[in-house]
Amino acid sequence: MTHRPRVTAAAVLREFGAPLELEELPLPADLPPGAALVRVLRATLCGTDAHIWRGLLPFASPPLVLCHEIVGEVVALGPYAGQDALGRPVEIGTRLVWSESVCGHCHACTVLREPVLCANRGYGFTQRADKWPFVIGGLSQYTYLPPGAHRLVVPDDIPDTWAAAAGCAVKTALRAFANAGGVRPESTVVIQGAGPLGLVGTALARSSGAGRVITIGGPANRLAIAARFGADVTISVEEVTDPDERVARVEELTEARGADLVFDFAGSPSVNREGVLMCGPRGKHIVVGFAGPKALPVPLDVVMSREIQVIGSLNGDVSDLDRSLRFLSAFRGRFDWDAMFGEPVGLAGASQAIQDMASMAAVKAVVDPALDLEEISG
Structure with a gap:
């Protein structure tokens, strides 16, 4: 035995x-x-x-x-x-x-x-x-x-x-990308968060053929790994502390068109409001993070007027x-x-x-x- x-x-x-x-x-x-x-x-x-x-x-x-x-x-x-x-x-x-x-x-x-x-x-x-x-x-x-x-x-x-x-x-990052329907070639993907989920998400976006990958998060050592994993641009939440400024930065980087896919791998109170505002027309915001009880309201008028899809993804x-x-x-x-x-x-x-x-x-x-x-x- x-x-x-x-x-x-x-x-x-x-x-x-x-x-x-x-x-x-x-x-x-x-x-x-x-x-x-x-x-x-x-x-x-x-x-x-x-x-x-x-x-x-x-x-x-x-x-x-x-x-x-x-x-x-x-x-x-x-x-x-x-x-x-x-x-x-x-x-x-x-x-x-x-x-x-x-x-x-x-x-x-x-x-x-x-x-x-x-x-x-x-x-x-x-x-x-x-x-x-x-x-x-x-x-x-x-x-x-x-x-x-x-x-x-x-x-x-x-x-x-x-x-x-x-x-x-x-597996959580992979499921989120699957629930989003995958990445179209040359699309713009925003990754909110530079923890392990965000880093894997950055690598997934790059390996899936995204045209531009933008990773938002911190600290600096995590953003450095994100750059090695394929982020074209990184935005530090420690340097750009105003959520509206981060939205404006993504708008600038996308020539005012907005992103095709925005993945919430961060789970902060402002992240879903930011994510929706970063989406372009018919964009998708995939919610993986836990925003907590103090989450800011998501602008549903923007969801409606841009025909944005908000998609939940669990583990x-x-x-x-x-x-x-x-x-x-x-x-x-x-x-x-x-x-x-x-x-x-x-x-x-x-x-x-x-x-x-x-x-x-x-x-x-x-x-x-x-x-x-x-x-x-x-």
């Missing part, structure tokens, strides 16, 4: 805004059909983790094990868990990525055939660390892979860090995850994906890593739980 770990070291969020606490948490004693336990190889943090840590998302309640961008190695399998979503064999030692769990029987899953909209979707930040199955987040030595989480075997040529980031940052499902892995591999020679990632830290460094994400000191923080496990256990 394969050894099955019963407990795991984890960095636990006990209080919003406070340092994470290194603890030992239980793992499920039995694995139901389709479930698995994995050893976390790499976890990458995103803006959502920082928002939860700060207490900005009301649906998250401590104690929590954060991080939903994970690549792991299988250490135990439940019954009927021996295949991935593409029918490839999964066994002890297989390296996997996976989507959030879905129920498979709600209206979105069955009628709409859109599992990303599942009414019972199992996001990691809704799983309390004091209730079964305790850990489905990435800031842990081991984590639980639920039965409804569609998993994929990771190709050998994909590094752990890239594979982890595919689980949210890359991604296993199909987007599969395309993410292939996208990262296909364009590895064109874009330096490693430029987005910081040096890996262990679980003891996870607390500082999430603070660095919240302060924007890090572009994308990376946690490798194996780095300090001996120190923690000692």
Whole structure:
């Protein structure tokens, strides 16, 4: 019989805004059909983790094990868990990525055939660390892979860090471009935000044949990466602080025609108002970011008079995850994906890593739980 770990070291969020606490948490004693336990190889943090840590998302309640961008190695399998979503064999030692769990029987899953909209979707930040199955987040030595989480075997040529980031940052950007209907050759694309989503979006716009790519965000080091990823023009929100001035700058750059596509990967209070005003006639504004309760009103008269489409886009499902892995591999020679990632830290460094994400000191923080496990256990 394969050894099955019963407990795991984890960095636990006990209080919003406070340092994470290194603890030992239980793992499920039995694995139901389709479930698995994995050893976390790499976890990458995103803006959502920082928002939860700060207490900005009301649906998250401590104690929590954060991080939903994970690549792991299988250490135990439940019954009927021996295949991935593409029918490839999964066994002890297989390296996997996976989507959030879905129920498979709600209206979105069955009628709409859109599992990303599942009414019972199992996001990691809704799983309390004091209730079964305790850990489905990435800031842990081991984590639980639920039965409804569609998993994929990771190709050998994909590094752990890239594979982890595919689980949210890359698949979310890819889905947003798909929901927008793609990029027409020579169109103007505006990317709002220069975090990981915005950087991947910049690379997607360039690789899709956009004629002009404009990336808006900050700080300067992120905009420098955006330029390397294909932005023709970058606009710093630290230098151009007035939203109306940013709109005017895009109008100037587009010879007063406006943009064809404007992607909100920023999620600030003014971003959707700006995005609509940046769109030209029959342009599209794709909303991915979370603007919060103080969002400025969107000018619906402009939406009507220019026939602008405002399109929502939420995360991604296993199909987007599969395309993410292939996208990262296909364009590895064109874009330096490693430029987005910081040096890996262990679980003891996870607390500082999430603070660095919240302060924007890090572009994308990376946690490798194996780095300090001996120190923690000692």
